[in-house]
Amino acid sequence: MNNALIVDTSLHWAAVIIYVIATVVNVYGLIFKKDRAERISYFIILSGLLVHGIALIYRWTVAGHGPYMTRYEVLSSNAWIALFLFLVFVKKFPKIKPASIFVFPSTFLLIALGIFLNPEVRKLPPSLKSIWLVLHVTFYKIALGTILIALAFSVFYIMKKRTKIGWLDKLPDMETVDMYAYRFAGFGFVFWAIATLAGSIWAYQSWGRFWAWDPVETWSLITWVFFGLYLHLRRFFGWKGEKAAYFFLVCFLLSLLSAFFTPLIESSIHSEYFR
């Protein structure tokens, strides 16, 4: 392992440690209803976000391209964007705070997974040098961040309905939890569409096809249509509550499949990334 890689992974490990501490404090605060602990966890996680951000910038400098090529880069930057988005949304919608119990651990789990997979630097192929690619990738990351929050609220709804766990009282009432899941799914749908648009412009620019029906594209489209169906069923068929929450879980699994697994199991123009 060369020096640059040692610095890079050390910074990432430092972020992981800070995130773990923040998660422990946060979970303690939520479960035992200690507001101070919960507040402190946000300061800790912010410092983790800073260290993690420095790690990503360092990686960017060393690799010569943004964090969207290897699994390590993709997972790490996804974690950063998901956490950053969550903190922004918490500011705007304070009621979503308990979703931290999902978002905080997701961040360090994603980074750790990336480090264990392979942190080696890969150089950017020429087809990936495009501003549209940067937009394509960025909006998918934002979409995944909002989908993660919608997932948290869908799961919260099911838990609230099916269990009597004490800390769930900190959440808003059932109707509002359901509404948050609906709204963030709507955000996810919009951002997924923007990401797809940017991708199709990039594809047209690179090889003259706006849509090649390659496995990643196909599954991404299927996922987007499923999110559309979820929103359609909620709006026009009156789906809500538990039924909608379970349907969202299916959509979430599909989004994971299309974003992270199809590039691994299939050969495609998207195979360059996440290998």
Next chain:
Amino acid sequence: MMLSFKRFFLSRKTILALILLILLSVVIGYIFPQRFSTAPSVMDEWKEAHPFLVPWVEALGLGHVYSTSWFAALLFVFLFSLVISTYEQIKISTKKTFGGLPAGGESFRIIAEENELISAIKTQGYFRAAKNEEGYRFVKRPWGYWGNVLLHIGIVITIASSLLIALTQKRGVLNLVEGEITIPGAPWAAEENGLMAGKFVLPEAVRLEQVIAEFWETDDLKQLTSAISFIDPQGRINKYTLAINQTIDYRGLRIYQSYNSGDAFFVKFVDLEGGRNGVILQIQSPSKRDRASYGNFHLEGTPYLLKAKYFADAGKRSMDSTNPLLVLRLMDKGKVLGEINLRKGESDKIGPYTASFLEASKWAGIIFVDITGMPGIFLGFFIIIAGSGLTYFMPPSEFFVRREGNEFSIAWKATRFESFYKEEFESVLKDIGKDLPL
């Protein structure tokens, strides 16, 4: 009759069924190898492995789902349904935006000054949408009513443009070796034409002058550049350079540098009777300097299969193919007849032949595209995003103020996510010094 026809196309069940049918088609396109994205040899292997499916695949066009007439018809029906739905959405949105006071609805009474009440509502960003002798209707974010209209218009434009492209597009790929000329009408290495497109013919002869492949120190491809020339019937030459992500436009065509490139090996086979057979072995570039790249070729006029592989550099020290190592294996129905390693200029015996590695040149794929409708696709996408954005980020909320003697009856609602916007209602009441009714 007309009404039931319209009702059928507007039915949610019809729309859901159409979406599911399109999804099913996409899944079919995923399961069955599609000829536009699969090498002919792989298609042949698939057919050999699934003989019982071949009649179905050929009859229903399952090997080219997206250019079948049934898929185009399915898209057309969906498009038709969406057009009717869009028209209905426009009527609904117009009514919602400019309509008068609603009938009924949950409301409560307050005593307040009319001007004070109106001012408090307007301060919260509400516009007056309607006024009559009964009272007022105020709307905040009225453009949110048009989100669905935009969403539908965007989908209509995208699908209409996709249909246009599916029917009229012409795409052809040439895998050219340096110095090679292809004349108009010559066969393509791969071709994909729309249902109504006809044959795709090059407007002029094209020659590949030079291919430059640059590599990172990690052996990953850094850039691939091709110099090509168009030669018109009078012999005039127009020279262009293209690279990955750097296209050129020529006589209505857009021309792309394909990612596919490698080395072409000119090999001469001489049999025991002195018969000569010259072949050009075009093989994709290896991924690393210490890894080989492979290709299979049928020796014309013989029953033999020639398996070839090569390393970019015989010493495995670089990706520059100035000193490649070519390895040939001659097969006869699975039996190895011989295997030799050749460098440029070398000869050796292989099976019943003497093979000579005469020369090596670069080859590259060049993609020629003639498409109409792309701006529609991107415009449609933008409108879809704008429509979904308006729908989910900007749901309208409304105040209804009805005069009832000296008092006012007030009602408030948000079209979506009401609990998020309730504060606007509470703020208005606070401004005029009222509390929420119990």
